[in-house]
Amino acid sequence: MESPTVLQPGERVSKLRFFIEPVRGLASAGRPVDADGMPVLADVWRRGSLLYQVEGDSMAPTLKDGDRVYVDPSDLDLREGRVYVFEIPGDGHTIKRARRLDDGELWLVSDNPKYRPWRPSEMRVIGRVYYHDPAGGRL
Numbered sequence: 238m239e240s241p242t243v244l245q246p247g248e249r250v251s252k253l254r255f256f257i258e259p260v261r262g263l264a265s266a267g268r269p270v271d272a273d274g275m276p277v278l279a280d281v282w283r284r285g286s287l288l289y290q291v292e293g294d295s296m297a298p299t300l301k302d303g304d305r306v307y308v309d310p311s312d313l314d315l316r317e318g319r320v321y322v323f324e325i326p327g328d329g330h331t332i333k334r335a336r337r338l339d340d341g342e343l344w345l346v347s348d349n350p351k352y353r354p355w356r357p358s359e360m361r362v363i364g365r366v367y368y369h370d371p372a373g374g375r376l
Contacts, residue, residue: 275305281368283309289322289330295347296320296332303372306332310364315343322363332366 277288287308291300299320300306308322315321315335323331323345333345336354344354 277305277307278368278370282307283367285310286367287322287364289332291332295349295352296334297349299348300332300369301372305370305372306366307368307370308364309367312365312367313362315362320366322366323357324361324363325357326359326361328357330363 275288275290287310289306289308291302291304291306293302306320306322317335317337320332320334323333325331331345333347336344336346338344338354342356344356345360346354
């Protein structure tokens with residue numbers, strides 16, 4: 238029996254329309270992931286993008302536990318209503334929607350109404366989520 242071919246991160250597969258890209262981390266209550274990589278859609282993937290796997294239900298129904306999101310780390314300008322990955326010191330990574338609430342301040346908002354909006358005292362924008370690949374979806 239012939240052993241399977243092992244792909245390296247970034248290596249393209251000839252007849253299929255995806256390649257392997259390292260997972261940067263889980264994002265919701267986020268913690269780092271040590272993974273060799275997951276298939277990403279070549280037609281959608283942007284050079285320099287980051288791959289995250291969703292953990293938890295705070296962004297449901299938009300994003301579900303186990304979904305993958307493609308993140309553009311060059312898009313750091315927070316805009317109303319868009320979804321971003323943030324790093325919260327001491328709490329890891331989280332995926333939230335940027336919203337300006339009644340006080341005019343920018344808040345991190347979950348799509349799931351059972352979670353309250355919050356404004357961490359310190360955060361770093363990792364990038365904007367530009368593509369959502371549902372668990373059990375296209376790949």
